[in-house]
Amino acid sequence: MNGLTMTIEALSGLLEKKEVSSIELTEAFLQQIQAKEPELNAFITVTRETALEAAAASDARRGRGEAIGRLDGIPFSLKDNFSVKGIPMTCASKMLGNYRPPYTATAAEHLLQAGAVLLGKNNMDEFAIGSSTENSAFGPVKNPLDPLRVPGGSSGGSAACVAAGEAAFSLGSDTGGSVRQPAACCGIVGLKPTYGVISRYGVTALASSLDQVGILARNIKDTALILNQVASYDPKDSMSWRDAAADYSAAIGAGVAGKRIGIVKEYLGSDMDPDALAWVRQAADWLTAAGARVEEVSMPNMAHCLACYYVLMSAEFHANMGRFDGLRFGMRAEGDDYFSMITNSRTQGLGPEVKTRILFGTYVLSEAQYEKFFLKAMKVRTLICRDYEEAFKKVDCLLTPVQNGLPFHWGSRQGDSVKMAATDKLAIPSNLAGLPALALPFGSAEGLPGAVQLIGKPFSEAMLLGIADYLEQEGQRP
């Protein structure tokens, strides 16, 4: 079967016409996983048996004329920081080597209820700390498009597996670009919705004021379809948004005429990669030709985003990681007393990048440094949010690069977490402001796909998907 890189739309069409069964589809993806995994390492756990059972149940429903919807019978994967009851969840850490969650993440539950078939859990940077998926206790993930380059991170396994035809789509988490940047590295679509649109219940928290569940998919229509399924109010996530949009596909095919698109002046400097700029300019030209109005906007506080993010993220991460103490779940090491047991468990169970970030978070939250660093960063965050508010008085959305050029080469940023985080400096700002942002494959360089990013006002996902769909369709024209 040759449909592993087909869209969900195409695959569900085949299922509807009964040209293929979900079991056949699932077996084909499982075979692809078996063939590709020795090279890619995009999965930590493959749930072969439960996948085939779910596929059989989907086929039976369809046979009775009771198929649930377009996702029924479609194989997908989850980043390994999503809980699914009874299936191991490691967060790519030794700390959770034997952990099996006793409940299921709400976003995953929505997909399972829709009949989607879970193929397994994807490799990632340990506890989602990283931008290259080099920092996993289960070994690094390779980029299916170029083995010398990283697949991005921290949702690198999710992006690599979708790009390599190992799953039709995947869910990841995006704290500072961790869905969009790997999507860009692997030539697929990555969407981080507005903070609060998708429930994070059951997803291991990194930095709670920045975390959002994101979608990695093959095209824009698929992304909208999945978003329609997973976006919902969830009382189990205290930051969940109560007014879910009606239909995120609504603006697809509506064109871009009259849309006001902003190009960020501060992202046009000499420090920018020429390819990344060329992709943005080309996308701007296409949108202008279609009747959109493109103009420059100035956002002076974008320069502080990386520092602001690094301080806030480390602090929140430090707080969230307090739960890993060897008492109730996770790894427990021996210790002479209670506190040495906790220290030994954390010291042995966590990798160096994670530990360094925890220690930096401890530092910026310590009594002597709190005001100087943590409180200061929260105030700078306000200035960053204001930049967006000002920009959105003039334009409907922003068009920027996702990252500064092509994915970097293996090992080139290992061991330097600041350089690593700098990879995401163009993706981070929308997390700080909680805005929807989408990475779309666009243009190319050195035979690899490029990407552009669209950032919108809160809850403007439908509009972003509409504009992105226009660019995607234009790009596919002969």
Place this chain on the structure above:
Amino acid sequence: MEFSAKELSKLEVLARVNLSEKEWDRCRAAFQNALDMAVSLQAVDTEGVEPTISPMKLVNVMREDEIRPGLNRDEALAQAMETESGCYKVPRIL
């Protein structure tokens, strides 16, 4: 602003996690870079600016104090390394 080994030891106690000498050698530069970057924020004028804690307007979430289904005791204890008589077991505290 230089970060000293003494300060690191203090943080290790607070965070209850230790870095080996090899790990610290590997991460020292990153830690110093992060600190330099954090220091750079001092130059930003934030006079009179309120801090942003969350990108979303915070609304207190309340509910009636009613019993709802949850994990039973066995499920809750299933992931613990050591239990006794239906409780978590930990090394001596006192």
